[in-house]
Amino acid sequence: MKEIQSYIAEHKDRFLNELINLLKIPSVSADTAYKNDVLKTADAIKTSLENAGCDLVEICKTDGYPIVYGEKIIDKNLPTVLVYGHYDVQPADPIELWDSPPYEPVIKKTEKHPEGAIFARGACDDKGQMYMHVKALEFMTSTNQLPCNVKFMIEGEEEVGSVNLSTFVKNNQDKLKNDVILISDTGMIANNIPSITTGLRGLSYVEVEVTGPNRDLHSGLYGGAVANPINVLTKMIASLHDNNNHITIPGFYDHVEELSKEERAEMAKAPFNLNNYKKALNIDAVYGEEGYTTNERNSIRPTLDVNGIWGGYTGEGAKTVIASKAYAKISMRLVPNQDWKNITQLFKTHFESIAPKGVTVKVTPHHGGQGYVTPIDNIGYKAASKAYEETFGKTPIPQRSGGSIPIVALFEQELKSKTILMGFGLDSDAIHSPNEHFGIFNYLKGIETIPYFYKYFTELSK
């Protein structure tokens, strides 16, 4: 790939500033308060794609936030790469735990990022990783090295379940026709240990509401005599795991893919240091399903976590009250072959069935998606592997991720093409957390690596 490194060196500051400007817009899709910012971000993406050399860029309306579509078709007979990414971000709270304001990006050096990292909500997930593709396209078009056709589909609802993207994909199969889908929304093991994500977990996200008495009650006059919705909720949630931390929902494990000894042995070869892991999180012990290692628990095993809980008096001081209602947000990470709609139904049926007399329970599914596994013998994976070898000088390790990109399974179903997950973030980048950041090394390395993927994918497609 001619002069890619010199091109990046020359334009490095601009590449950083363009990303920083994008990160300044708080495009939080979960909170309607940010509606205008999310829409503003879509416009910014459109402009950036036009500047990068797309021939056609559209802001496609949906029932929710728009999808930015862009394309550069150079020859119908050449293969087409569809790039998917998202311009929305997670909420920034708890805001007080950020060392710098989440939407005022700053560059700081860290132990893992000696060349500096950009700190801002969305820096890694996914504005930074998505924008690598825009800049890679700019390089290929401005140096006449784009070897195939490219399409971009950048959505604004990934953090809230891509509700409208699925409809868009179903209704635009011709427009989105492609030979491979390329996504950078995952991570790699370390900056000197490149890896390609070959598996994603599915997701079922629900909200539960427990209602007891029709009003808040004085805990002295009624304490001990009526079901306290908060106490009941804690009992119900606690019962969802047994003492070995297996999930107790009947049928939950029915379709879980059990990996062979060999596969698990293969996985165990990935570099991992439990002490560093505990040290990084400042915990004295890990915790999880009996019989599985940490890396298995967070990738090949399904899990159930409470993401939020609230009820009663949470203000300063003390209030002796029995709340009328208690709430929790609960998500389950699923593995290949677990159907998220089926699991959501199993959860709903079970959770409602364990409600004691004296309370009523409401379960509201939020969203979900299927798990996914990429075979490593297809040309998409091979092209990505060769690209990393070019820029990292090492063969990347195939790795299962615990995260979910619910839309990936749908892509395969609707568009009949495989997805390649070229992620350049690190687990320590604190995505979804305060002080999210993305290494400058990772950002630029991504821009450098992506054009090689286009090159090798086009060659291997011949």
Add this chain to the structure above:
Amino acid sequence: MKEIQSYIAEHKDRFLNELINLLKIPSVSADTAYKNDVLKTADAIKTSLENAGCDLVEICKTDGYPIVYGEKIIDKNLPTVLVYGHYDVQPADPIELWDSPPYEPVIKKTEKHPEGAIFARGACDDKGQMYMHVKALEFMTSTNQLPCNVKFMIEGEEEVGSVNLSTFVKNNQDKLKNDVILISDTGMIANNIPSITTGLRGLSYVEVEVTGPNRDLHSGLYGGAVANPINVLTKMIASLHDNNNHITIPGFYDHVEELSKEERAEMAKAPFNLNNYKKALNIDAVYGEEGYTTNERNSIRPTLDVNGIWGGYTGEGAKTVIASKAYAKISMRLVPNQDWKNITQLFKTHFESIAPKGVTVKVTPHHGGQGYVTPIDNIGYKAASKAYEETFGKTPIPQRSGGSIPIVALFEQELKSKTILMGFGLDSDAIHSPNEHFGIFNYLKGIETIPYFYKYFTELSK
């Protein structure tokens, strides 16, 4: 008691308006945002006591909110009644569940209050009930019918544990010297079934904090591999009750007073309709400790309730996060002979001991107080009983309350006198809840009944 009824009839509107003005001040002691309002309320109480005929009224500074002290000494040889009440109120939230603003009192008729009730935070607990005593004094002084000496001690920290009142009482034993303490901060069975509270539960109120990883984590990348503080907190709280809803804290029941069959049979005579109780709360079943009736569960048995719980993402939509911390406010109602400091220590020790590896637990005691039982054979109780007979035409029923007035036990210890609990509220008055109210009938009946207590107590003291 000469012309008490005509005096009330003549001044009824003024009595209501004075209370309404008091209720307009949001004197929330739990929330420092209301500091000035709490102080303003103290001033208003001072003025009202002066107008009611006290010879001396002082605002006594404490390390927290001041205590308003007033007295009218007519003859050192006559008995002295010490009236205790509080001018602070509970927080009004959840504010959205109020039918009218909590600090804009309105009078509305209800099924139980056909003559109307005043709706406002503090209407019953305790501004309305405390102010009955001020107006009763006004009647006795302005008609020269005060038969003995009277002292008032009205505090501003009852809803947050009367932290500074105890010091004040210990340091002012001479000033507070009395023959009986009179409090209206409890309820009666019904407007046509007068009752006197003879027992109060003690209280231990704690806050717990569970800390897992040092930052919020992505639930996909870490879910299932680290202890989730919210899941852990639900397991820990759930384990505090066994399947019979007995509390599992070792030693918790060691000193619990067990009532005899006879005493329980006596209690069971108090009018109570379980169906109406369930209907009023809109619940399909009651819930509580195996082997005890509803009225026993909320009066003679100790309980443990979560008053508030929070952690993780509680905003709109979905956030796939594992929180670094989870919190709960937990209160235990105690019965006579349970020492609240001992119980608080037992809770702390036990709760910390059940924390699994991978999290750290912090238990912070908020406040507490001892339970209390009034013997029904002392002249204070007899005088109260005769007073109710005069104004209700019925002998009041002695009744244990599930509520707590932590300071009462301390009064007996420090001031060596008994407390008589002449409460005129109803359980349905929604104290500590949205739409708290106090019946106009109850307010005026209280003003009418109190002077008779003074009369009979003075006579029986001879």
